[in-house]
Amino acid sequence: MEILVVGSIAYDSVETPAGKRESQLGGSASYFSVSASYFTKVGMIGVIGSDFDTNDKLMFEEHDIDTSGLIHANGKTFRWSGAYMEDINNAVTIDTQLNVFSNFEPVLSDAHANAPYLFLANIDPKLQLKVLDSMNGRPNMVANDTMNLWIEIARPSLLELIRNVDSIFINEEEAKQLTGKDHLPDAANAILELGPESTVIKRGEYGASVFGDDFSFAAPAYPITRVVDPTGAGDCFAGGFMGYLASIGKKDQDTLRTAAIVGSTMASFACEDFGIDRIKNLTQIEIKDRFNRFIDLTRFKPLT
Amino acid sequence: MEILVVGSIAYDSVETPAGKRESQLGGSASYFSVSASYFTKVGMIGVIGSDFDTNDKLMFEEHDIDTSGLIHANGKTFRWSGAYMEDINNAVTIDTQLNVFSNFEPVLSDAHANAPYLFLANIDPKLQLKVLDSMNGRPNMVANDTMNLWIEIARPSLLELIRNVDSIFINEEEAKQLTGKDHLPDAANAILELGPESTVIKRGEYGASVFGDDFSFAAPAYPITRVVDPTGAGDCFAGGFMGYLASIGKKDQDTLRTAAIVGSTMASFACEDFGIDRIKNLTQIEIKDRFNRFIDLTRFKPLT
Numbered sequence: 001m002e003i004l005v006v007g008s009i010a011y012d013s014v015e016t017p018a019g020k021r022e023s024q025l026g027g028s029a030s031y032f033s034v035s036a037s038y039f040t041k042v043g044m045i046g047v048i049g050s051d052f053d054t055n056d057k058l059m060f061e062e063h064d065i066d067t068s069g070l071i072h073a074n075g076k077t078f079r080w081s082g083a084y085m086e087d088i089n090n091a092v093t094i095d096t097q098l099n100v101f102s103n104f105e106p107v108l109s110d111a112h113a114n115a116p117y118l119f120l121a122n123i124d125p126k127l128q129l130k131v132l133d134s135m136n137g138r139p140n141m142v143a144n145d146t147m148n149l150w151i152e153i154a155r156p157s158l159l160e161l162i163r164n165v166d167s168i169f170i171n172e173e174e175a176k177q178l179t180g181k182d183h184l185p186d187a188a189n190a191i192l193e194l195g196p197e198s199t200v201i202k203r204g205e206y207g208a209s210v211f212g213d214d215f216s217f218a219a220p221a222y223p224i225t226r227v228v229d230p231t232g233a234g235d236c237f238a239g240g241f242m243g244y245l246a247s248i249g250k251k252d253q254d255t256l257r258t259a260a261i262v263g264s265t266m267a268s269f270a271c272e273d274f275g276i277d278r279i280k281n282l283t284q285i286e287i288k289d290r291f292n293r294f295i296d297l298t299r300f301k302p303l304t
Numbered sequence: 305m306e307i308l309v310v311g312s313i314a315y316d317s318v319e320t321p322a323g324k325r326e327s328q329l330g331g332s333a334s335y336f337s338v339s340a341s342y343f344t345k346v347g348m349i350g351v352i353g354s355d356f357d358t359n360d361k362l363m364f365e366e367h368d369i370d371t372s373g374l375i376h377a378n379g380k381t382f383r384w385s386g387a388y389m390e391d392i393n394n395a396v397t398i399d400t401q402l403n404v405f406s407n408f409e410p411v412l413s414d415a416h417a418n419a420p421y422l423f424l425a426n427i428d429p430k431l432q433l434k435v436l437d438s439m440n441g442r443p444n445m446v447a448n449d450t451m452n453l454w455i456e457i458a459r460p461s462l463l464e465l466i467r468n469v470d471s472i473f474i475n476e477e478e479a480k481q482l483t484g485k486d487h488l489p490d491a492a493n494a495i496l497e498l499g500p501e502s503t504v505i506k507r508g509e510y511g512a513s514v515f516g517d518d519f520s521f522a523a524p525a526y527p528i529t530r531v532v533d534p535t536g537a538g539d540c541f542a543g544g545f546m547g548y549l550a551s552i553g554k555k556d557q558d559t560l561r562t563a564a565i566v567g568s569t570m571a572s573f574a575c576e577d578f579g580i581d582r583i584k585n586l587t588q589i590e591i592k593d594r595f596n597r598f599i600d601l602t603r604f605k606p607l608t
Contacts, residue, residue: 207524
């Protein structure tokens with residue numbers, strides 16, 4: 001296993017201008033794993049309830065995802081419902097039921113603990129720290145995601161975590177909230193001062209920016225003509241990004257740049273259908289073709 | 305004269321987190337002209353009041369800008385005051401005094417009417433149409449800007465204008481307002497259906513996107529570390545864009561792409577000081593160096 005991801009596995013009910021879906025497979029670990037599986041071997045750490053659909057587990061396994069880290073708990077799987085009716089780029093949460101997720105305690109096998117790449121998806125930073133501490137030595141690369149809730153209620157743990165990761169993936173608004181800076185380059189620089197070598201700022205329909213000590217890189221979002229459901233796009237971005245890094249085995253500037261375009265490629269697919277419907281059935285040719293469209297989207301000739 | 309621009313010449317009072325300025329030279333035609341002057345010979349059509357500072361006119365002339373199209377009217381120059389205290393990317397208008405601008409009637413000399421490039425900055429579309437009609441034949445390229453006000457109160461004239469321009473420069477929000485589409489690629493395609501060969505969507509701190517019939521191009525904003533005053537950045541973008549086009553004498557896809565980066569280059573300078581303070585004193589070396597930073601900001605290697 002090259003990448004270990006810890007995060008949520010959920011059933012989501014989602015309404016967008018394109019339609020409505022009940023109880024579709026979601027959660028950060030699900031999106032991340034399926035996206036990363038096109039590039040490398042992934043293992044998931046998470047918790048599922050007794051209502052978890054065997055077909056969903058089979059789908060993970062068809063993507064060669066190691067599901068041995070999924071705890072089967074008594075109770076219902078984490079459930080979220082939300083709508084994107086006013087603004088396709090911002091979900092309004094209607095309901096959140098933590099269910100079995102409320103008592104989630106990650107447990108790592110030796111195989112999990114030896115993974116050279118670790119992605120700590122958006123969960124309580126105390127759990128993220130616990131997983132990081134459970135690894136056998138320091139992985140080659142550790143990255144995490146987070147959200148406004150943890151910035152508000154778990155700042156000390158979050159800052160401790162950030163000191164110990166190579167990169168943090170964070171939404172633009174949350175980057176500003178975390179640092180108290182209202183201008184993005186300032187916020188990114190303030191994050192780098194907290195410890196990480198790089199930070200990946202997710203800007204939704206505007207793409208993503210990578211900031212390192214001595215470079216910044218702007219990846220646009222692909223202008224897809226119809227956004228069906230943006231749920232999970234950020235996790236698919238992270239999955240493509242980290243999956244690509246793991247497949248290359250490097251984390252230098254040039255690899256991070258290409259990884260951001262791979263991430264944007266996977267995020268663009270994620271939005272094209274509900275839940276994981278689009279990203280679960282991709283071909284390597286489709287991925288490469290979409291990646292190449294980013295070359296066309298960004299190419300320009302130098303000044304003469 | 306290669307480019308003719310018609311637009312406002314103003315004295316602005318601006319407050320930003322970086323400070324406060326009273327009665328600084330502003331207006332769309334001022335910003336556009338100074339920015340474009342680094343690439344080509346510009347002529348301005350506009351109106352100024354008896355309070356207009358001779359030094360400001362001299363500054364235009366030092367940039368080899370033809371000011372013979374500036375009408376000297378009795379009364380005060382157009383004045384705007386605004387603040388960017390809550391959000392550096394969005395001005396709150398405190399006061400607008402049209403003054404001499406309220407009776408502005410553009411008058412073109414033969415030299416003006418023969419300009420091969422025409423930029424119709426954000427003024428009443430009836431005046432934009434009047435200037436277009438006053439040209440001697442069809443210029444090589446005509447582009448216009450507009451704003452929410454005209455979309456609301458002068459839609460028929462605006463649509464007539466849009467049918468007759470090569471390109472429209474428009475803010476993202478206004479592109480959505482104009483077309484009734486809430487997803488940018490849809491809005492851009494709807495604009496192209498109104499007539500223009502291309503549309504340039506200005507996205508502020510997120511850069512700009514160019515959409516044509518068979519391509520789209522995403523130009524990022526340069527991540528400058530301190531935004532002092534974003535007033536006029538959009539007009540400086542347009543000035544760089546159109547100035548570059550005029551200097552090259554082409555409007556094919558590749559030229560439009562490079563022009564968008566030139567525009568972004570000039571917009572980034574515009575934000576670095578109050579009013580035109582930064583853009584009035586640029587060197588060609590500074591411009592080329594900033595342009596080249598965009599190459600570094602966007603470069604990535606293909607998938608292997």
